[in-house]
Amino acid sequence: MAKIKFILNNQSQEIDTDLNRRLLDVLRNDFNLTGPKEGCGEGECGACAVLLNGKIVNSCSVPLANVVSKEIMTIEGFSQTKRYEIIKEAFAEMGGVQCGFCTPGMIIATESLLRHNPHPTIEEIKIGLSGNLCRCTGYNLIVKAIQQAAKKGDGLW
Amino acid sequence: MRDISRSINKVDNDEKMSGSAKYTADLRYENMQYAYTLRSNIAKGEIVSIDYPKLPEGYFIVDHSDIPGKNIVKVIYDDMPIFTTGKISYLYEPIALIVGPDKAVLKKLIEEVKVEYKIEEPIFAWEDSVIHYEFSKGEGKLAFDKLQTVDFNYETSYQEQAYIEPQGFVAYMEGEKTTLIGSIQCPYYVKNAVIQALGVREDLVRVIQANVGGAFGGKEEFPSLLACQLAVAVNKVNKPIQLIFEREEDILVTTKRHPAKISFRAAIKAGKIYALSVKAGIDGGATIGLSGVVLSRALIACTGAYTIDNLDVSGDVYRTNTVPNGAFRGFGAPQMFFAIDMFVEHVAKTLGVDPLEFRIKHLAKQNDFTSTMGIFRDPILMPEMIDRALKDSNYKAKHKLYENDGSYRGIGMSLFFHGCGFTGSGEQNIIKAKVRLKKSGDLVEILIAAVDMGQGVKTSFRKLVAHILQIPIERVIFNNPDTDFVPDSGPTVASRTMMIVGGLVARAAKEVKSRFSESEFIVERQYEQPEYIKYDEENFKGDAYPAYSWGVNVVEVEVDKYTYQVKVKKAWSFYDVGKAIDERIVIGQADGGLAQGLAYGYLEVMRHELGYIKQKNFTDYIIPTAMDMPPMETHLYDNPYAFGPYGAKGVGELSLIGGAPAVAKAIENAIGRKVFKIPVTSEYIMELINNGEN
Numbered sequence: 001m002a003k004i005k006f007i008l009n010n011q012s013q014e015i016d017t018d019l020n021r022r023l024l025d026v027l028r029n030d031f032n033l034t035g036p037k038e039g040c041g042e043g044e045c046g047a048c049a050v051l052l053n054g055k056i057v058n059s060c061s062v063p064l065a066n067v068v069s070k071e072i073m074t075i076e077g078f079s080q081t082k083r084y085e086i087i088k089e090a091f092a093e094m095g096g097v098q099c100g101f102c103t104p105g106m107i108i109a110t111e112s113l114l115r116h117n118p119h120p121t122i123e124e125i126k127i128g129l130s131g132n133l134c135r136c137t138g139y140n141l142i143v144k145a146i147q148q149a150a151k152k153g154d155g156l157w
Numbered sequence: 158m159r160d161i162s163r164s165i166n167k168v169d170n171d172e173k174m175s176g177s178a179k180y181t182a183d184l185r186y187e188n189m190q191y192a193y194t195l196r197s198n199i200a201k202g203e204i205v206s207i208d209y210p211k212l213p214e215g216y217f218i219v220d221h222s223d224i225p226g227k228n229i230v231k232v233i234y235d236d237m238p239i240f241t242t243g244k245i246s247y248l249y250e251p252i253a254l255i256v257g258p259d260k261a262v263l264k265k266l267i268e269e270v271k272v273e274y275k276i277e278e279p280i281f282a283w284e285d286s287v288i289h290y291e292f293s294k295g296e297g298k299l300a301f302d303k304l305q306t307v308d309f310n311y312e313t314s315y316q317e318q319a320y321i322e323p324q325g326f327v328a329y330m331e332g333e334k335t336t337l338i339g340s341i342q343c344p345y346y347v348k349n350a351v352i353q354a355l356g357v358r359e360d361l362v363r364v365i366q367a368n369v370g371g372a373f374g375g376k377e378e379f380p381s382l383l384a385c386q387l388a389v390a391v392n393k394v395n396k397p398i399q400l401i402f403e404r405e406e407d408i409l410v411t412t413k414r415h416p417a418k419i420s421f422r423a424a425i426k427a428g429k430i431y432a433l434s435v436k437a438g439i440d441g442g443a444t445i446g447l448s449g450v451v452l453s454r455a456l457i458a459c460t461g462a463y464t465i466d467n468l469d470v471s472g473d474v475y476r477t478n479t480v481p482n483g484a485f486r487g488f489g490a491p492q493m494f495f496a497i498d499m500f501v502e503h504v505a506k507t508l509g510v511d512p513l514e515f516r517i518k519h520l521a522k523q524n525d526f527t528s529t530m531g532i533f534r535d536p537i538l539m540p541e542m543i544d545r546a547l548k549d550s551n552y553k554a555k556h557k558l559y560e561n562d563g564s565y566r567g568i569g570m571s572l573f574f575h576g577c578g579f580t581g582s583g584e585q586n587i588i589k590a591k592v593r594l595k596k597s598g599d600l601v602e603i604l605i606a607a608v609d610m611g612q613g614v615k616t617s618f619r620k621l622v623a624h625i626l627q628i629p630i631e632r633v634i635f636n637n638p639d640t641d642f643v644p645d646s647g648p649t650v651a652s653r654t655m656m657i658v659g660g661l662v663a664r665a666a667k668e669v670k671s672r673f674s675e676s677e678f679i680v681e682r683q684y685e686q687p688e689y690i691k692y693d694e695e696n697f698k699g700d701a702y703p704a705y706s707w708g709v710n711v712v713e714v715e716v717d718k719y720t721y722q723v724k725v726k727k728a729w730s731f732y733d734v735g736k737a738i739d740e741r742i743v744i745g746q747a748d749g750g751l752a753q754g755l756a757y758g759y760l761e762v763m764r765h766e767l768g769y770i771k772q773k774n775f776t777d778y779i780i781p782t783a784m785d786m787p788p789m790e791t792h793l794y795d796n797p798y799a800f801g802p803y804g805a806k807g808v809g810e811l812s813l814i815g816g817a818p819a820v821a822k823a824i825e826n827a828i829g830r831k832v833f834k835i836p837v838t839s840e841y842i843m844e845l846i847n848n849g850e851n
Contacts, residue, residue, distance in 0.1 A: 041404055
């Protein structure tokens with residue numbers, strides 16, 4: 001057990017817990033943030049994706065020790081931003097959401113991609129999404145949604 | 158009036174994107190306990206003894222001796238026990254649940270259980286036929302007399318549904334009532350299975366659908382097993398219990414697409430296939446469940462999108478000591494359409510005639526007899542769809558060029574249909590779907606058991622009713638089904654939801670419209686088979702389906718010259734689904750189906766070794782990522798069906814069926830060798846290049 005501090009969705013937090021625990025479990029169980037999902041538990045599917053200091057990570061593969069003094073943003077926090085609004089509208093307009101289980105992770109991946117590359121090509125979008133599995137859509141409409149978000153949100157990233 | 162196909166935003170977009178939508182694993186209850194499953198570690202034998210560790214207080218073992226009702230999961234062919242009574246017939250068969258408050262303690266307890274077995278020799282060969290079907294058309298066997306024949310054999314492999322949300326339930330008691338919330342396709346399948354397991358009155362079991370994170374058939378019959386186990390446990394423990402599979406357990410123990418072996422013999426007369434003999438076998442796994450129905454659908458599809466006048470058809474479901482196989486989008490059709498579409502091409506090549514012309518010459522036409530002597534009653538738009546496919550993809554020129562240019566590029570086209578709804582008289586005799594619309598003041602609530610598992614039921618049904626009533630969609634209510642409130646409108650399977658349930662809802666909505674000035678009332682409708690549908694299950698005679706959806710896929714690939722890795726470069730799709738209730742929803746679902754179909758054809762490798770599934774997670778069972786998927790051009794054709802709402806036919810399964818034959822044909826074009834099995838892996842391509850036939 002150890003006390004650690006980190007920033008979660010723009011608020012500082014301090015908890016006393018086992019630092020070997022998975023970030024995903026801490027988010028879901030201690031903070032009741034159930035937007036990040038467990039799909040595989042092995043860092044393959046990306047359903048548990050969150051932003052760690054602005055970059056996408058699979059929270060099922062991050063031990064809590066790795067987030068000491070860092071900034072974590074989950075979909076719950078990100079959904080309060082202007083960029084989320086743009087991404088949300090683009091996903092809705094293009095039909096990027098089906099069962100929704102991969103969707104929070106896909107949106108986190110979109111934010112991480114656009115933050116580092118505001119004008120991605122189709123190939124770059126596909127690389128940016130390649131850590132997030134979706135079984136419903138075949139990705140086609142998600143790729144279109146991200147192209148649309150990049151266009152509509154020009155200047156925001 | 159605005160055309161119903163024009164797309165609207167899905168009604169559940171916001172909650173799904175913001176992460177606030179609750180799936181089964183997100184539900185929290187006071188004093189919630191967890192359950193893990195104790196499983197066999199042999200494939201066949203008897204349990205001699207089980208030595209459980211001493212359980213800490215608050216921990217429970219739940220096994221067959223706790224089942225108050227029947228120890229059988231009610232499916233169709235009822236041969237799966239809820240917990241084994243001692244006999245083991247596949248690896249990881251469930252023995253007991255261990256229930257308690259701490260997951261880590263439960264895992265440790267499971268490891269400490271010692272089970273002693275009397276081991277028997279497991280059977281993996283396909284020898285033990287449990288179900289055998291046969292039928293003929295026209296002259297049957299006699300048609301082969303003295304004619305030139307061509308024979309080829311085909312094989313298909315396992316496929317895993319790979320929904321991203323693993324299987325799971327939460328169960329709790331409400332007084333005497335057992336309530337289950339879970340990731341399911343069929344609330345009433347679960348309810349009826351639990352009633353039988355508990356041996357209780359109908360009103361003492363309640364099943365609620367949580368948001369479902371993908372299903373694809375994988376949550377059709379399998380969840381009934383989990384629900385029965387958990388229902389027994391919650392009656393013993395009397396506290397809320399959550400049972401969620403981890404991915405590895407999910408892949409190792411849940412049902413998969415049946416591997417199949419299919420042999421054809423064609424008799425040739427006047428440059429056409431005069432007669433066809435079909436022998437199909439599928440691996441049912443250790444319990445048969447839905448396998449017989451899967452085999453029927455496969456056999457009925459044995460002529461593919463073609464008409465052949467004389468048929469001699471037989472098929473078997475084999476029992477083996479492997480994980481039970483079950484429902485997966487397409488339900489036997491993907492196996493058969495791969496095989497027959499390759500075979501017709503291979504017959505043409507053997508005869509030395511142009512395969513495309515040969516296939517078009519055999520295409521099914523309106524008023525032709527189906528394989529079971531039913532009739533294709535509605536117009537068939539395939540010629541128009543094929544013309545467009547050939548033109549858009551520049552198929553002919555590319556196919557010819559790639560045959561000789563040594564570029565390892567290839568193009569392939571698949572032609573297919575899907576029989577919409579249940580096979581045969583299932584809808585009329587077994588399901589008897591019932592729907593209700595409830596008007597209260599300004600609002601109309603849709604009460605049906607259909608599940609939105611991503612395919613957009615919530616949006617398309619609300620849209621359908623709003624469109625008929627000419628009211629805003631906000632005034633139409635649709636909650637996730639809860640068996641305490643919705644009638645049994647049947648399972649969410651078999652491409653039946655919009656065509657059958659939607660048809661009933663549309664008819665009910667018309668009555669609501671005619672009485673719209675009344676403020677409180679309920680309208681109910683029950684399924685009635687169209688008069689003309691007559692089907693004899695036993696002899697495979699008559700109309701097996703009320704309607705058919707049709708499709709054409711063209712796929713272009715490039716095979717790496719050194720590694721033989723396949724890259725899909727582009728896909729064109731053309732579908733006749735009657736009428737899309739929402740175009741964007743249908744296209745999204747279709748592109749996803751094609752992705753699964755393509756991957757079935759070349760990417761998704763799963764096999765067992767002595768009953769042990771070798772692929773256990775997404776690290777070794779490879780489903781497509783965004784980088785594997787080509788750009789897709791997808792087109793829908795209107796061809797209204799009289800009994801579907803606005804003419805809608807089945808959508809869900811159609812788009813998976815053509816992927817595998819299209820990609821296999823494209824690879825065949827690229828490497829100049831006949832392809833006989835899927836998935837067409839790099840290893841198989843190497844084998845074909847070294848030893849295959851042209």
